[in-house]
Amino acid sequence: MARPMASKKRVNPASANRSPITGHRSLFARLGLASDWDFVLHLPLRYEDETRITPIADLQPGVEAQVEAVIEHCEVASRGRRQLLARVRDDSGELLLRFLHFYPSTQKQLAEGKRVRLYGSVRGGLMGVEMVHPRVRVADDTAALPQRLTPVYPSTEGVSQASLRRRIAQALQNITVTDTLPQSLRTRYRLPELAPALRGLHNPPADADQAALSEHRHPLWARVKFDELLAQQLSLRIARAKRAQQRAPRLAATGDLTQRLLAALPFVLTGAQQRVWRELEVDLARGRPAHRLVQGDVGSGKTVVAALAATRAIEAGYQAALMAPTEILAEQHFRKIEQWLAPLGVEIAWLAGKLKPADKRAAQARVASGAAQLLVGTHALIQDKVEFARLGLAIVDEQHRFGVAQRLKLRSGAAGAAGAAVADTGQPHLVMLSATPIPRTLAMSFMADLDVSTIDELPPGRTPVQTKLVAAARRDEVLARLSGEVAQGRQAYWVCPLVEESDLIDSPVPLTAATRMFEQTRALLPELRWGLLHGQLPPAEKAAVMQLFTRGEIDVLVATTVIEVGVDVPNAALMVIEHAQRFGLAQLHQLRGRVGRGSAQSWCVLLFDEPLSPTARERLKVIYETTDGFEVARRDLAIRGPGEFLGSRQSGVAMLRFASLDQDAALVEQAREAADWLLREHPQDATAHVTRWMRGRDGLLDA
Ligand code: ADP
Ligand code: MG
Numbered sequence: 164m165a166r167p168m169a170s171k172k173r174v175n176p177a178s179a180n181r182s183p184i185t186g187h188r189s190l191f192a193r194l195g196l197a198s199d200w201d202f203v204l205h206l207p208l209r210y211e212d213e214t215r216i217t218p219i220a221d222l223q224p225g226v227e228a229q230v231e232a233v234i235e236h237c238e239v240a241s242r243g244r245r246q247l248l249a250r251v252r253d254d255s256g257e258l259l260l261r262f263l264h265f266y267p268s269t270q271k272q273l274a275e276g277k278r279v280r281l282y283g284s285v286r287g288g289l290m291g292v293e294m295v296h297p298r299v300r301v302a303d304d305t306a307a308l309p310q311r312l313t314p315v316y317p318s319t320e321g322v323s324q325a326s327l328r329r330r331i332a333q334a335l336q337n338i339t340v341t342d343t344l345p346q347s348l349r350t351r352y353r354l355p356e357l358a359p360a361l362r363g364l365h366n367p368p369a370d371a372d373q374a375a376l377s378e379h380r381h382p383l384w385a386r387v388k389f390d391e392l393l394a395q396q397l398s399l400r401i402a403r404a405k406r407a408q409q410r411a412p413r414l415a416a417t418g419d420l421t422q423r424l425l426a427a428l429p430f431v432l433t434g435a436q437q438r439v440w441r442e443l444e445v446d447l448a449r450g451r452p453a454h455r456l457v458q459g460d461v462g463s464g465k466t467v468v469a470a471l472a473a474t475r476a477i478e479a480g481y482q483a484a485l486m487a488p489t490e491i492l493a494e495q496h497f498r499k500i501e502q503w504l505a506p507l508g509v510e511i512a513w514l515a516g517k518l519k520p521a522d523k524r525a526a527q528a529r530v531a532s533g534a535a536q537l538l539v540g541t542h543a544l545i546q547d548k549v550e551f552a553r554l555g556l557a558i559v560d561e562q563h564r565f566g567v568a569q570r571l572k573l574r575s576g577a578a579g580a581a582g583a584a585v586a587d588t589g590q591p592h593l594v595m596l597s598a599t600p601i602p603r604t605l606a607m608s609f610m611a612d613l614d615v616s617t618i619d620e621l622p623p624g625r626t627p628v629q630t631k632l633v634a635a636a637r638r639d640e641v642l643a644r645l646s647g648e649v650a651q652g653r654q655a656y657w658v659c660p661l662v663e664e665s666d667l668i669d670s671p672v673p674l675t676a677a678t679r680m681f682e683q684t685r686a687l688l689p690e691l692r693w694g695l696l697h698g699q700l701p702p703a704e705k706a707a708v709m710q711l712f713t714r715g716e717i718d719v720l721v722a723t724t725v726i727e728v729g730v731d732v733p734n735a736a737l738m739v740i741e742h743a744q745r746f747g748l749a750q751l752h753q754l755r756g757r758v759g760r761g762s763a764q765s766w767c768v769l770l771f772d773e774p775l776s777p778t779a780r781e782r783l784k785v786i787y788e789t790t791d792g793f794e795v796a797r798r799d800l801a802i803r804g805p806g807e808f809l810g811s812r813q814s815g816v817a818m819l820r821f822a823s824l825d826q827d828a829a830l831v832e833q834a835r836e837a838a839d840w841l842l843r844e845h846p847q848d849a850t851a852h853v854t855r856w857m858r859g860r861d862g863l864l865d866a
Pocket of ligand 2: 466
C-alpha cells in the first residue's frame, strides 16, 4: 500500500505547486531520463497515423486507423462479461466499439449523438467490424489533422505520452546535435546525418513509411543503430588499448613448480590443452594484464590448465585465486587441486560462505599474510573483502554464470587488494573459463576486448555419450538400465527440475520433484545406495552427500540442477533427466557432460512428457543428434537468437538499446570496420562519439 501512495504524492498538484518540475523529473528519472541528450535518444517504440481519417467501409482487419464517427448507441452489456459497447456510424458504415475495462468518464465520452475521433486496430467480430479499446477523442472541427505521424514512446505509469512529447521537443530545441561521423563515412555506408535523423524519428512526416519506422528498419533507424554499434566497437577498442597500457606482474617460469605439476599428473595434456597453455604462458609473462577466455567443451579439461596457470603465478612469487559459481563446484576444485598441488608443497586456502566465521577469518588471514599461495572458493572471494598480499592471477570458472557486476568486482577487488602490495607491478591477470562457447558473431561484437583460447579436443579414451529420448511412460525400462549399470559397478545421476512438490508451479504435466522421486524410486530399488542433493540442503550436508558420491559410496544421486556445472565423477556412467523438455539446450548439454568422463560407455536418458511443444521437440532433437558443445551452441543460437543466448547478464547486451544482433548483423560488420578507420583517421571524433553514447556505461566494458 505504501508504494502507490508515495508515487501518488509525487504527482499530487499540491506538492507540484511547491516545486513545479520535481514531480515530473523524478518520474522521468524512472525512465532513466535526465539530460537533454537522454530525451533526444528516447526514441519511439512505434508510430500512429492520425494524419488521415479512414471511412469505416475502408477499414482493414488488423490495420490501425483513425475514424471519425457519431455515437449512435452506447450501453453497458450485462449478459456474459460486463463490458461497454458502443455503435458508431460515419457516411460509409457502422462500427462497434468494445471496452472490457472502462471508467464512468469513458461512458460520458461516448454519449449518444457525440462526434468522436477513434484510433485503433479493427477486427472482424460477430456483429461486423469492431475496435477493442480504441483511443477516443472528441472530434474538434476547428483543429486541423496533424501533419506528422504520432510517435508512441516507451513510458511508465504516471508519465503521459503528451508530457514526454513536450519534453523531447524541448530537448531537441535545447541542444545542437553535432555529427560525429565524417561525411566520407556517411557516404560510404549511405547513412543520413544524425540531427535530421533524430528529428525525423521523433516527428516523421505524414508520408513517411510508417511500417518501416515502427519496425525499426527505416534508414533513419539505421543511422541510430549504426551509431550505437559504433560506440560499442569503439569503447571495446579503447578498453583494450587502455588495458594494454596497464602493467601486470610478469609471471615467468622462474621455478620448476609447473614442470613438477605436469610430471605428477596421472595423464599427459592433450594437444589442445598444450596449445592453450602455451597461449596463456605468453599472456602471463607479458607484463600486461591478461584478459583471456579459455573455452572448451564440457570435459575437455579446463581445470588442469587453470591449475597450471596458478602454479606459474606461484612460482613467480605471486598468489592466485580461483573462483567458482557454486559451492559444490568450488569444493570439488579445492579437493582436486589440493590433491595435485599439496604434494608439491603449495599452500592452499579455501573460502566459502558456509565456513564458520573463525575459519573464514583464519583463511583470510593466511591470504592477507601471503602464507596461502592459492585461494579457492565461491563468491565469498568477492563478497568478503578478501585482501591478498600479492595477487598475480585471478581465475573465474564457468564465467558465464557470474553477472557483469560480480566479474567487475572480482577484477577491481583484486586490483584494489593487490594495489598497495604490488604497486610496482600493477594489476593481476584475469583468466576466465567457460564451457558455453561463444558463437563467432558474438565474439566479434561483444567480446572484441577479450582474447579467446579454445580447447577443441577431448582427452583420449573417452567414448561419446549415447543419448536416448524416452517418453515418461517408459520409466520402467530406465529403472532396469539403472540397476544394470550399478550391477557393473557404475554410478548414476537422476536429475529432477524441482525439490519439493510445493514447487510444482503451474505446469501442464505433473512433475516429479527430487524429494518424491528419491523416496519412490528408492522403494522400488532398495538394494541400491541412494543419495539426494539439492540447493536447499544445508551446505555441510550438500558437501557430505557429494563426497559420498565422489568416493563411490552412493550409487544413484537424485539431484536438482545443482550438479549442472563442473561436477566431475568419472565413474558415473548414466545420467537420467526427468522432464527434459523443461530444460534449455545449454543446460541439457552441461548435464549430459557429467557422464562420459571415464572409459566406460555412458548413457544420457532424456525422459520427456507428451505432448511436446515444437521448440521443446527441436531442442531434444539437437541434444539427441549432437554431442559437440559448439554445435549445440550454434543451434541454440539459431533457435533462440543471440540476445537470449547471451542473456541480459552478459556485458555487451546491456549496452545495446536500438540495434539487434539478430537483425542488424550487416551493421555490426560495418561498425567494426568503421571503428578501426575512425580511431586511425579521426581520433577526436571517435572520442566524442564514445563520450556521447557511453556516458555512465563504461564500467560495463571491464566485465
Ligand atoms: P572441464 O573442461 O569440463 O572443466 P575438467 O577439467 O573437469 O573438465 O576435466 C574433466 C576430466 O578429465 C577430469 O577428471 C580431468 O582430471 C580429466 N582430464 C583432464 N585432462 C586430461 C587429459 N589430458 N587426459 C586425461 N584426462 C584428463
Ligand atoms: Mg570445469
